[in-house]
Amino acid sequence: xxxxxxxxxxxxxxxxxxxxxxxxxxxxxxxxxxxxxxxxxxxxxxxxxxxxxxxxxxxxxxxxxxxxxxxxxxxxxxxxxxxxxxxxxxxxxxxxxxxxxxxxxxxxxxxxxxxxxxxxxxxxxxxxxxxxxxxxxxxxxxxxxxxxxxxxxxxxxxxxxxxxxxxxxxxxxxxxxxxxxxxxxxxxxxxxxxxxxxxxxxxxxxxxxxxxxxxxxxxxxxxxxxxxxxxxxxxxxxxxxxxxxxxxxxxxxxxxx
Amino acid sequence: xxxxxxxxxxxxxxxxxxxxxxxxxxxxxxxxxxxxxxxxxxxxxxxxxxxxxxxxxxxxxxxxxxxxxxxxxxxxxxxxxxxxxxxxxxxxxxxxxxxxxxxxxxxxxxxxxxxxxxxxxxxxxxxxxxxxxxxxxxxxxxxxxxxxxxxxxxxxxxxxxxxxxxxxxxxxxxxxxxxxxxxxxxxxxxxxxxxxxxxxxxxxxxxxxxxxxxxxxxxxxxxxxxxxxxxxxxxxxxxxxxxxxxxxxxxxxxxxxxxxxxxxxxxxxxxxxxxxxxxxxxxxxxxxxxxxxxxxxxxxxxxxxxxxxxxxxxxxxxxxxxxxxxxxxxxxxxxxxxxxxxxxxxxxxxxxxxxxxxxxxxxxxxxxxxxxxxxxxxxxxxxxxxxxxxxxxxxxxxxxxxxxxxxxxxxxxxxxxxxx
Numbered sequence: 214x215x216x217x218x219x220x221x222x223x224x225x226x227x228x229x230x231x232x233x234x235x236x237x238x239x240x241x242x243x244x245x246x247x248x249x250x251x252x253x254x255x256x257x258x259x260x261x262x263x264x265x266x267x268x269x270x271x272x273x274x275x276x277x278x279x280x281x282x283x284x285x286x287x288x289x290x291x292x293x294x295x296x297x298x299x300x301x302x303x304x305x306x307x308x309x310x311x312x313x314x315x316x317x318x319x320x321x322x323x324x325x326x327x328x329x330x331x332x333x334x335x336x337x338x339x340x341x342x343x344x345x346x347x348x349x350x351x352x353x354x355x356x357x358x359x360x361x362x363x364x365x366x367x368x369x370x371x372x373x374x375x376x377x378x379x380x381x382x383x384x385x386x387x388x389x390x391x392x393x394x395x396x397x398x399x400x401x402x403x404x405x406x407x408x409x410x411x412x413x414x415x416x417x418x419x420x421x422x423x424x425x426x427x428x429x430x431x432x433x434x435x436x437x438x439x440x441x442x443x444x445x446x447x448x449x450x451x452x453x454x455x456x457x458x459x460x461x462x463x464x465x466x467x468x469x470x
Numbered sequence: 471x472x473x474x475x476x477x478x479x480x481x482x483x484x485x486x487x488x489x490x491x492x493x494x495x496x497x498x499x500x501x502x503x504x505x506x507x508x509x510x511x512x513x514x515x516x517x518x519x520x521x522x523x524x525x526x527x528x529x530x531x532x533x534x535x536x537x538x539x540x541x542x543x544x545x546x547x548x549x550x551x552x553x554x555x556x557x558x559x560x561x562x563x564x565x566x567x568x569x570x571x572x573x574x575x576x577x578x579x580x581x582x583x584x585x586x587x588x589x590x591x592x593x594x595x596x597x598x599x600x601x602x603x604x605x606x607x608x609x610x611x612x613x614x615x616x617x618x619x620x621x622x623x624x625x626x627x628x629x630x631x632x633x634x635x636x637x638x639x640x641x642x643x644x645x646x647x648x649x650x651x652x653x654x655x656x657x658x659x660x661x662x663x664x665x666x667x668x669x670x671x672x673x674x675x676x677x678x679x680x681x682x683x684x685x686x687x688x689x690x691x692x693x694x695x696x697x698x699x700x701x702x703x704x705x706x707x708x709x710x711x712x713x714x715x716x717x718x719x720x721x722x723x724x725x726x727x728x729x730x731x732x733x734x735x736x737x738x739x740x741x742x743x744x745x746x747x748x749x750x751x752x753x754x755x756x757x758x759x760x761x762x763x764x765x766x767x768x769x770x771x772x773x774x775x776x777x778x779x780x781x782x783x784x785x786x787x788x789x790x791x792x793x794x795x796x797x798x799x800x801x802x803x804x805x806x807x808x809x810x811x812x813x814x815x816x817x818x819x820x821x822x823x824x825x826x827x828x829x830x831x832x833x834x835x836x837x838x839x840x841x842x843x844x845x846x847x848x849x850x851x852x853x854x855x856x857x858x859x860x861x862x863x864x865x866x867x868x869x870x871x872x873x874x875x876x877x878x879x880x881x882x883x884x885x886x887x888x889x890x
Contacts, residue, residue, distance in 0.1 A: 439494040441503040450833040
């Protein structure tokens with residue numbers, strides 16, 4: 214029988230691609246994040262999770278950050294003996310030890326850790342911080358990207374998520390906030406990838422009325438089905454795509470709570 | 471003259487009130503989410519009254535209704551003969567400690583009408599009787615697995631849902647096996663792989679699922695299924711909740727030339743009075759008797775009286791033939807309007823439950839826009855569900871539907887000058 218509980222492997226994929234991957238967007242949105250990287254040499258950190266995902270985060274002197282799948286040219290390599298160990302690093306219960314790039318340890322401590330702390334500040338925002346509309350918008354935008362990427366990871370890895378994904382036909386699904394940021398979930402032969410940019414054309418769309426509504430949805434304060442009735446969420450196109458993405462979205466909270 | 475464009479101020483007011491006290495305002499298939507009201511602003515959200523082929527919303531907008539309450543309206547809303555029988559029974563009694571003899575009369579009528587029926591068991595909703603059928607199949611065979619056809623809908627109980635639905639446990643669907651419609655070889659293989667474990671094969675008479683063109687049975691498909699089930703001791707359940715009586719008063723299994731072991735009815739039995747019915751063959755009667763399965767209102771007398779009047783009237787009208795004729799007029803008129811405006815409108819399924827899809831794009835956006843324009847102009851249809859005909863639909867209704875369809879196609883085309 215299928216185990217419906219969250220599993221460590223799927224969580225590792227989410228933590229790497231959806232959580233650490235959002236550093237890309239943090240660097241785009243937050244001046245403080247960019248300042249941590251400015252005028253420093255490019256540096257690439259590889260994350261190698263045994264039995265799980267591998268990816269490389271590269272930080273550039275112009276304040277940008279990019280994630281690429283796999284380990285091609287990393288300056289620092291952080292190996293993890295299991296998905297649980299990698300998830301522990303994200304939780305703050307495991308301290309990673311580089312197998313390569315000890316000379317760059319200063320970057321890890323002085324740049325990477327502050328960046329992840331800043332990301333945490335936005336992702337687990339305090340109510341008082343959210344009163345600042347600029348912070349609110351940045352936090353909600355980062356959540357949108359994290360959730361959109363997490364949807365793809367759950368659709369590809371999680372046992373229940375894969376069931377939902379196998380019912381989704383090929384095509385692009387636009388998940389966006391009206392007059393705000395958007396992401397594209399691309400489905401090909403039931404495999405999902407997320408592009409962190411709005412879809413130019415799409416086969417199905419789920420559009421949230423505004424940042425506030427998106428935030429309430431992400432925080433679990435409102436329900437998507439109810440919001441369709443009130444007109445706060447607009448859906449269109451291949452509804453079976455939206456429907457099944459919504460089922461996966463239900464599981465995101467299981468992993469990211 | 472161009473049709474009036476509906477507005478829905480009062481609908482919205484009522485819906486907003488509803489959301490305060492009812493989860494999601496209107497839940498389920500009559501609601502804007504599951505009903506795919508795209509965009510929600512084009513659709514009425516609350517009804518006021520209905521008569522014949524029409525319903526009026528709380529804003530006073532009238533709709534020619536091609537959903538028929540999703541099936542129960544088969545003779546026309548508030549049919550005088552059915553309602554007279556119901557109201558007469560209401561004067562005598564409805565929900566009583568001792569069930570009315572009307573239950574026996576309706577059971578006898580069902581057994582006389584439905585080809586495979588040796589007995590009749592009554593409940594309220596389709597889901598009640600599909601669940602009864604599954605329980606009876608398991609009780610009779612002492613087996614646990616059930617084979618479904620992908621794209622199925624058999625109700626809302628956990629066993630009928632999918633593993634990724636909210637509130638459904640893997641345990642609820644652990645004994646569900648799935649095959650593709652019309653793929654007999656796959657069914658045969660699934661049965662072989664689960665030899666001695668399959669209690670039932672449950673299927674609608676043809677694939678009338680949502681979000682996809684409906685598919686009729688391939689030549690000989692049902693006959694092969696019937697033979698396999700008989701050979702392997704698998705109970706063959708036909709879920710005729712949606713199509714029942716609209717294709718054949720003797721049951722849709724009869725329409726396709728087989729006899730089911732059990733057949734489930736609901737929507738069209740009593741023209742909107744709430745009753746559902748499981749019918750079956752004699753060898754399953756004791757299994758059904760053994761079930762601990764009942765409900766507070768399952769033996770209410772008013773729907774039984776209504777059901778008797780409805781079935782008799784359906785027989786007088788030769789309803790399946792009548793609906794087929796009307797449906798072919800409707801779909802013919804819609805296709806002509808589509809063609810005149812450069813749209814590729816596909817019609818699938820049995821005519822009396824026709825399914826529509828505009829095939830000019832692969833996103834269904836054009837179809838949703840067209841349905842929206844139809845509803846705004848007073849023809850109620852839905853984007854991704856089969857439609858339903860009722861006996862009261864007139865040629866004038868069909869003519870008006872065609873005129874509105876033409877306007878709606880033109881409105882969509884105007885918004886897409888690059889395509890049309």
